[in-house]
Amino acid sequence: MRINRLFDIINYQIATYDKDVALAQKVMGEWKGYSSKDVKFIVDNLGLAFLSAGIKTGEKVAIISENRPEWNFIDLALQQIGAISVPMYPTISAEDYKYIFEHADVKMAFVGSEEIFGKAKIATEQNKIQIMSFDKLPQCTHWEEFMNTGESGNLADLDSLKEQVKSDDLFTIIYTSGTTGRPKGVMLSHRNIIHNLLAVEDRLIVPKGTSKALSFLPLCHIYERTGSFCFMYMGISIYYAESMEKIGDNLKEIQPHVFNTVPRLLEKVYDKIVSKGYELTGLKKSLFFWALNLGLKFEPNKSQGFWYDLQLNIANKIIFSKWREALGGNILQINSGASALQPRLARVFWSAGIPVCEGYGLTETSPVVAVSICNLKDMRIGYVGKLVKEVQVQIAEDGEILVKGPNVMQGYYKQPEMTADAIQNGWFHTGDIGEIHDGGYLKITDRKKEMFKTSGGKYIAPQPMENKFKESSLIEQLIVVGENKNYPAALIVPSFDGLKDYCRHKDIPYTNDAEMIQKPDILEKFEREIEQLNKYFGKWEQVKKFTLLPQPWGIETGELTPTMKLKRKVIHTKFAKEIEELYS
Structure with missing residues (x-):
């Protein structure tokens, strides 16, 4: 069976593997699975519900949620009627939601939780976007209620629309998190993703049809999303982790064969x-x-x-x-x-x-x-x-x-x-x-764009240096700075767990994070670490000074993108005083 559109994977999986568990999540402490046929039934009814709600081919619907099977259901249902999904990170601000809603001309949004609903409601105060929820919330329509509105629809109408969807048709607009400025809406077709999942199929060594995957990277990011389509195509059961904090527990429960x-x-x-x-x-x-x-x-x-x-x-x-x-x-x-x-x-x-x-x-x-x-x-x-x-x-x-x-x-x-x-x-x-x-x-x-020149005209490539310095058990996060300055320097967020281990080993009493990074013997230890790691770089590249910071950088605080890349401009702005002091 040939896969020309991504939603063809549903019928392909039924014909090839007919999984008892295609997708699963934990509900009230128990793993709840959806079979291949369950997925088809739900997705078809959702497709009919979208038609009943007046969503037309080419119109945009946002999905803002942590990973869960409902995410896939909405995504696949939209594809079948030629509508376009606009996935968004749950962690971004209401202001970012508003920008994307307006820029993408979003007509409807599906949100996972009450917290996300709150941000989406603020973002839609000035325009009429209907919001549905995956969790049961008193303020908006639950996705299952919405799905039930499609039960009286005609599957022949849905099949007719499916036939009109072509491989080169746009299926999603993904707004890249970006390390600077406003996000850009990347337009991807069915063909783009189908090529990719078929191209990586032979790089996955896990057995088809019988393997399990744990999923915890955001589905709104193309990496996990293409990965999930590949898993579905290969008949690999996808289990969604409860949260980042529960990954360790979920690994032991599910005993997966693969994860991204x-x-x-x-x-x-x-x-x-x-x-x-x-x-x-x-x-x-x-x-x-x-x-x-x-x-x-x-x-x-x-x-x-x-x-x-x-x-x-x-x-x-x-x-x-x-x-x-x-x-x-x-x-x-x-x-x-x-x-x-x-x-x-x-x-x-x-x-x-x-x-x-x-x-x-x-x-x-x-x-x-x-x-x-x-x-x-x-x-x-x-x-x-x-x-x-x-x-x-x-x-x-x-x-x-x-x-x-x-x-x-x-x-x-x-x-x-x-x-x-x-x-x-x-x-x-x-x-x-x-x-x-x-x-x-x-x-x-x-x-x-991250390479920079020192005032001496020497190029500095910060990423390899940052990766090397993070090999230290004492360094959690680090950014190399020094554009147009006469030497490179660094802002360092210590690994406070590593620092506590070091202090235990050296019988140094540990008070609190902010106090410890001011102590002379701790600063001397970091100087020795930097000196040791500097040996891997040319003289012009070596970090001459550094500052230790008491708080880790995060997505919510703005220093990291949702895929945990450094937002360099944000860090330079937020810590301008600390950077300036490195050169005073």
Whole structure:
């Protein structure tokens, strides 16, 4: 059966796998599953309900919710009538909602919770947008009530509309979170996403039809959304995590075979594991760090000799087996994307029998451009893998990665000048700097717009430096600054868990975070850490001064995008005084 539109996946899954659990979420402490046929029944009725409500082909409907099956139901139902979904991050402000509602001409919105409803209501005070909810709220229509209005509809009418939807039709407008300015509406077609899910299918090594995935990255982001379509196509059951805080519990309950993540979450998993290692004593502690040091030397595609292999085998039995159990015990593949993965994390996880495959792409490329091949022979740590089929890459003279292929967006909604600037002669300009190495492996070295010059005329690429510095167990977040200054400096948010472990180890009484980062012996420790890590960089790149900050950067406080990238301009503005003091 050929997949020409994304909603064709529903019938494909029924014909090929007929899943008992296609989608699942936890309700009142119990996992509630929807079969492939349940999904079809609900989506068809929702499609008829949209027709009854007067939603027409080409009109826009917003989805603002945490991950849950209802998200997929609305998305698929809109596709079937040729309407266009506008997904939005639950975490953004009411002002951002208002901008997107107005810019996209949204006619209706579905919200997950009361908190989101409150923001959406503020955003729609001046225009008439009907709001429905996934949670039962007294103030608005519940999605099931809305669905029931479609029961009297005629399926023949729905089938007629389905037939009119073409592969190249626009199916969604995704407003990119952006690290600066107003978000841009990326227009993606059915064909864009279908190409991508078919292109990555052979990079997923999990068995079709019987595997389970845990989903916790936002569905409004193209990475998880394309991933979910791929899972559906491959007959992989999708279980939605209860929350970011419950991921550990849900992993143990579901015992998934695969999940998608961002490096920041893997860093937190790693830091938690190492923190527990510091709590051990005697022989157990020695064995833990012996195993960890073995892992840090691991190379997936090189033989390191009989003695190393023997030691690693022992480490896997007595130490790393517990890591795998903490992830549910069945993990065959973890896909990491959205930002750069620290090589040491890839080494350690692969050494522990937990394959972490890095990939690269953007919303504008649906998203995947390149992704790792998930086996020891073809894996290259520090690279984002090989290009997926039918995608071409050129490296421009200034090092920028240019992409061409069926995955490249239709353009930015209502912004033809910006579209023309981004796509020139069929090549999408990514804004990322990279290299292609022997065998076609792609390496990302920096963001074009994030590179800066010191007053001495030397170029600084901050991303590789920031990733290296974050290898320290004492550093949670860091930004390298110094544009037009005579040396680079850094703002550092310490890992306060790591700092507490250090203080315990050194018998230093710990008071509170804000006080500890003022203490001379703590500042001296950070100076030694920076000095040690500076050795990996040229003299002109080395961080000469730093400031420790008492509060972590977050999405809600504005320093991070919803995919946890640094909003550099925001940080420069908020901490202008601290940056200025680094050069006074």
